[in-house]
Amino acid sequence: MHYTSPWMNAELEGFRDAIRRFVAAEVAPHQERWSQQQHVDRELWHKGGEMGMLLADIPVEYGGSGGSFAHQAVVFEELTYAGDMAFGIHVHAIVAHYILNQGTEAQKQKYLPLLASGEMVAAIAMSEPGAGSDLKGIRSTALRSEAGYRINGSKIFISNGYLADLIVVVAKTSPDAGAKGISLMLVETRNCPGFKVGRILEKIGQKGQDTCELFFDDVLVPADAVLGGVEGEGFRQLMTELPYERTILGVSAVAAIERALQLTVEHVRQRKAFGQALIEMQNTRFVLAEIKTEATIARTFIDRCIADMMEGRMDTELASMAKYWLSDLQCKVIDQCLQLFGGYGYMLEYPIARMYADARVQRIYGGANEIMKEIIARSL
Numbered sequence: 405m406h407y408t409s410p411w412m413n414a415e416l417e418g419f420r421d422a423i424r425r426f427v428a429a430e431v432a433p434h435q436e437r438w439s440q441q442q443h444v445d446r447e448l449w450h451k452g453g454e455m456g457m458l459l460a461d462i463p464v465e466y467g468g469s470g471g472s473f474a475h476q477a478v479v480f481e482e483l484t485y486a487g488d489m490a491f492g493i494h495v496h497a498i499v500a501h502y503i504l505n506q507g508t509e510a511q512k513q514k515y516l517p518l519l520a521s522g523e524m525v526a527a528i529a530m531s532e533p534g535a536g537s538d539l540k541g542i543r544s545t546a547l548r549s550e551a552g553y554r555i556n557g558s559k560i561f562i563s564n565g566y567l568a569d570l571i572v573v574v575a576k577t578s579p580d581a582g583a584k585g586i587s588l589m590l591v592e593t594r595n596c597p598g599f600k601v602g603r604i605l606e607k608i609g610q611k612g613q614d615t616c617e618l619f620f621d622d623v624l625v626p627a628d629a630v631l632g633g634v635e636g637e638g639f640r641q642l643m644t645e646l647p648y649e650r651t652i653l654g655v656s657a658v659a660a661i662e663r664a665l666q667l668t669v670e671h672v673r674q675r676k677a678f679g680q681a682l683i684e685m686q687n688t689r690f691v692l693a694e695i696k697t698e699a700t701i702a703r704t705f706i707d708r709c710i711a712d713m714m715e716g717r718m719d720t721e722l723a724s725m726a727k728y729w730l731s732d733l734q735c736k737v738i739d740q741c742l743q744l745f746g747g748y749g750y751m752l753e754y755p756i757a758r759m760y761a762d763a764r765v766q767r768i769y770g771g772a773n774e775i776m777k778e779i780i781a782r783s784l
């Protein structure tokens with residue numbers, strides 16, 4: 405059965421080859437060490453910048469590589485095929501899109517080239533100890549003072565938090581104005597009195613990703629640090645940009661499903677029990693036949709989503725469907741695959757075991773899947 409994604413072309417094939425070679429040389433050999441130290445090497449970001457993979461779909465005039473969403477999707481796919489969950493390009497690219505679509509011209513010119521080159525690493529800080537799904541309940545504030553804005557509060561579970569040089573901080577500029585009082589603040593973390601990175605959190609998976617707590621104690625930022633230059637636009641900006649993030653999570657989910665299937669087929673072909681290879685048992689064949697069918701459906705669906713992103717017509721319901729359905733499927737498929745590895749599937753030296761642990765959070769971050777269903781239900 406032959407299938408090529410309708411958005412693939414010769415130029416993207418060349419780009420994929422280059423990314424694959426980069427990942428094999430600069431990512432795969434270091435995964436174990438990054439897991440131990442709980443973050444990638446800072447140098448990787450510079451190398452990724454030189455390679456042109458950090459902002460693959462941001463216009464050249466802002467330092468990006470000038471590609472389409474398909475280019476960015478290829479980067480995420482190749483990282484997933486190589487089993488990488490440490491290099492936080494996903495969040496970095498998400499932040500770049502906030503700046504591209506919601507920032508002032510000055511903010512775009514200042515930050516996008518630095519993000520493209522890897523001179524700055526980006527993070528986005530929404531979640532707080534007391535508010536994750538219910539973002540309107542955040543308590544961080546950014547209050548206007550003569551010198552600019554003073555930010556106070558704490559954030560939790562922030563991807564890229566340890567290495568980030570630029571953090572989009574969700575804060576209340578008018579604490580009594582509900583959703584209309586929320587703004588996104590651009591915070592540069594170098595030489596930033598009052599800013600503190602807490603511990604890198606110990607997770608069950610994605611061990612090489614620097615997920616952190618962050619603390620803001622009277623952090624002063626200039627008056628022009630409000631994303632887009634106008635206070636109170638934060639909630640609208642979040643709702644506008646979250647579909648990009650959710651589609652990306654779907655892209656990675658499908659790549660993980662494809663990888664799990666491939667690893668499992670290889671394993672059951674060579675592993676023997678009761679005098680035959682596991683693949684000769686009807687249960688194995690039926691389970692893998694079902695997974696291959698589901699992987700094909702998932703691929704067809706995500707290709708439609710990628711095409712919609714490329715055409716600029718992705719909507720919030722479809723992105724929520726991609727995020728919820730594909731991440732649920734990813735966890736189910738990887739669990740079934742792990743079963744076919746037997747005890748080896750439970751050993752961390754086997755990639756399927758890591759994939760199992762890495763996958764679980766896909767149903768939680770980017771908006772829990774229950775929240776995705778609420779969003780989809782609103783469109784009924």
Ligand SMILES: Cc1cc2nc3c(=O)[nH]c(=O)nc-3n(C[C@H](O)[C@H](O)[C@H](O)COP(=O)(O)OP(=O)(O)OC[C@H]3O[C@@H](n4cnc5c(N)ncnc54)[C@H](O)[C@@H]3O)c2cc1C
Nearest residue numbers: 528529530531535536537561562563768769770771772774
């Ligand atoms: C590894 C990792 C990386 C992350 N990276 C980032 C990041 O970079 N930036 C960032 O800001 N955040 C990040 N997060 C936070 C993540 O987005 C939140 O954990 C997520 O939104 C859920 O919020 P919460 O943990 O506060 O759970 P809660 O809001 O307490 O929800 C707990 C559970 O309750 C249920 N629930 C909640 N609301 C509803 C509802 N309305 N209807 C039905 N059920 C509901 C869901 O099952 C949900 O999982 C990350 C989290 C992890 C674990």
